[in-house]
Amino acid sequence: GQSLEQPSEVTAVEGAIVQINCTYQTSGFYGLSWYQQHDGGAPTFLSYNALDGLEETGRFSSFLSRSDSYGYLLLQELQMKDSASYFCAVRNTGGFKTIFGAGTRLFVKA
Amino acid sequence: ETGVTQSPTHLIKTRGQQVTLRCSSQSGHNTVSWYQQALGQGPQFIFQYYREEENGRGNFPPRFSGLQFPNYSSELNVNALELDDSALYLCASSPGTSGSTDTQYFGPGTRLTVL
Numbered sequence: 206g207q208s209l210e211q212p213s214e215v216t217a218v219e220g221a222i223v224q225i226n227c228t229y230q231t232s233g234f235y236g237l238s239w240y241q242q243h244d245g246g247a248p249t250f251l252s253y254n255a256l257d258g259l260e261e262t263g264r265f266s267s268f269l270s271r272s273d274s275y276g277y278l279l280l281q282e283l284q285m286k287d288s289a290s291y292f293c294a295v296r297n298t299g300g301f302k303t304i305f306g307a308g309t310r311l312f313v314k315a
Numbered sequence: 316e317t318g319v320t321q322s323p324t325h326l327i328k329t330r331g332q333q334v335t336l337r338c339s340s341q342s343g344h345n346t347v348s349w350y351q352q353a354l355g356q357g358p359q360f361i362f363q364y365y366r367e368e369e370n371g372r373g374n375f376p377p378r379f380s381g382l383q384f385p386n387y388s389s390e391l392n393v394n395a396l397e398l399d400d401s402a403l404y405l406c407a408s409s410p411g412t413s414g415s416t417d418t419q420y421f422g423p424g425t426r427l428t429v430l
Contacts, residue, residue: 238417
């Protein structure tokens with residue numbers, strides 16, 4: 206089967222750093238993506254890793270270890286507006302199918 | 316640059332009916348994917364179209380079908396609606412070549428309620 210595991214909820218305070226982990230088991234792997242979705246909104250692309258290592262985009266960074274089938278999203282200098290659901294997603298080999306995790310709901314407290 | 320648009324925003328149908336949802340992809344994007352998102356869950360991949368051909372499909376029955384037009388806009392058709400089809404339907408476009416996708420740009424979705 207194909208599955209992605211990520212924590213259901215994470216709570217952190219404003220200004221802190223939070224890490225959201227994702228482990229995957231898929232029949233093929235092309236890359237790991239992260240999306241943000243606010244309540245009532247559409248998913249918004251955050252980052253993509255095809256190779257091992259860290260990708261940094263402003264306050265957000267994403268890491269991938271293909272050998273461990275593991276990745277994480279790191280959010281720094283948390284702001285209230287970062288309260289949202291975060292999804293990891295795997296693009297399978299060939300790129301013809303994307304599988305999303307169930308999402309991690311992040312609550313940022315003042 | 317126009318983003319991904321979907322219509323209608325909301326829709327209420329009864330069991331057994333048929334529905335057509337529409338999506339206009341972002342300018343220059345030739346790949347469109349459709350997803351079903353139930354409340355509190357992640358998007359579930361339905362299928363992907365690249366240059367008017369379906370080139371990937373998730374675990375959805377044949378009553379879920381689609382089309383992509385020469386202008387790369389797309390339709391999702393669902394026949395014989397069931398109560399469990401109630402969900403947010405998301406369309407995502409990407410500028411992928413050869414059907415590859417990494418960055419996907421999502422539309423606002425269509426909220427379908429089946430009574």
